[in-house]
Amino acid sequence: MPGLLRGVARTAVVAGTATAVSNRVSRRQAGRWSQQEQQQAYEQQQAAAAPPPPPPAPAAPAPPAGDDMTSKLDQLQKLGELKAQGLLTEEEFTQQKSRLLG
Numbered sequence: 001m002p003g004l005l006r007g008v009a010r011t012a013v014v015a016g017t018a019t020a021v022s023n024r025v026s027r028r029q030a031g032r033w034s035q036q037e038q039q040q041a042y043e044q045q046q047a048a049a050a051p052p053p054p055p056p057a058p059a060a061p062a063p064p065a066g067d068d069m070t071s072k073l074d075q076l077q078k079l080g081e082l083k084a085q086g087l088l089t090e091e092e093f094t095q096q097k098s099r100l101l102g
Contacts, residue, residue: 072100072101075100076097076100079093079096079097079100080093
């Protein structure tokens with residue numbers, strides 16, 4: 001009987017130790033996963049909260065295309081009317097047109 005009790009006691013100690021080690025390993029792994037998840041969540045929050053970089057400054061201010069083009073067309077029409085009325089010669093018209101279109 002003492003041999004049987006000794007065998008049962010030894011089995012209980014081994015099983016208890018194995019359970020304790022297994023539980024400790026499980027807790028450590030869960031802690032690591034939790035830490036990784038927290039780190040990923042923090043990085044995502046930082047990425048979402050970071051303001052976007054400012055756009056590059058334009059090299060030179062560009063004149064408004066629509067207004068500039070409209071005014072050039074108006075001036076060309078006036079030049080054409082002046083030429084049609086005989087107030088401008090062909091040479092004057094060509095000079096003014098090339099000055100406008102630059």
